[in-house]
Structures are given as C-alpha cells and as structure tokens.
Amino acid sequence: MTRVHNEWTTKELDVLRQGYAQGHSYKSDYWKQALPRHTPNSISRKAYLCGLTTGKRKKWNAAENAFIHNNLRTLAHELRVSKSQLLGHIASMYQKESKRK
Numbered sequence: 001m002t003r004v005h006n007e008w009t010t011k012e013l014d015v016l017r018q019g020y021a022q023g024h025s026y027k028s029d030y031w032k033q034a035l036p037r038h039t040p041n042s043i044s045r046k047a048y049l050c051g052l053t054t055g056k057r058k059k060w061n062a063a064e065n066a067f068i069h070n071n072l073r074t075l076a077h078e079l080r081v082s083k084s085q086l087l088g089h090i091a092s093m094y095q096k097e098s099k100r101k
Contacts, residue, residue, distance in 0.1 A: 008046060014096045016043065020052040 024030040026044035
C-alpha cells in the first residue's frame with residue numbers, strides 16, 4: 001500500500017496555527033472540517049514540527065525542574081529506594097487512581 005502525503009498549503013498552516021492557539025488538540029473534531037485533507041496523525045506531526053501546543057500542558061522552567069529533581073532524590077533517599085523505583089511506584093499509584101475515577 002502506498003502512502004499519500006498531502007503537502008501543506010500556506011492557508012492550511014495558518015488554520016493549523018489558529019486552531020492550536022484556540023486550544024484544539026489534534027484529536028478535536030474541529031479538524032475534520034478545518035483540515036479535511038489531513039489525518040489526526042499528520043496534524044499532530046505538523047503541529048509538533050511547527051512547535052505548536054494547545055497551551056494545555058505546563059511548560060516547566062529550570063527552577064521547577066531542579067526543585068522536582070532535588071525532592072525526588074530526597075524522597076528516594078528517605079524511602080531507601082532508587083529514583084527509578086520511586087518514579088515507577090508513583091506512576092503505578094497514578095494509574096490506579098485514574099482507573100477509580
């Protein structure tokens with residue numbers, strides 16, 4: 001099976017930028033009408049390549065990253081586990097909590 005790659009027009013790129021600025025993620029039904037020639041995966045990929053985000057994800061700064069790293073190290077030390085073990089346990093706890101909702 002041959003893949004069909006639709007080139008992006010300038011107008012489509014403008015629509016993509018506007019849609020992401022309005023908070024529409026690549027999974028949004030908005031794109032079915034706004035960019036009917038493109039699949040959700042191609043929309044996601046192009047948005048990533050253009051550096052676009054919906055703004056829904058937090059952008060972490062260096063100070064916050066350092067705070068997390070230092071506290072993770074402290075917690076792991078106090079609990080006598082590796083950072084990897086602690087992160088795995090936190091992920092497991094989060095998954096169980098998400099399933100309960």
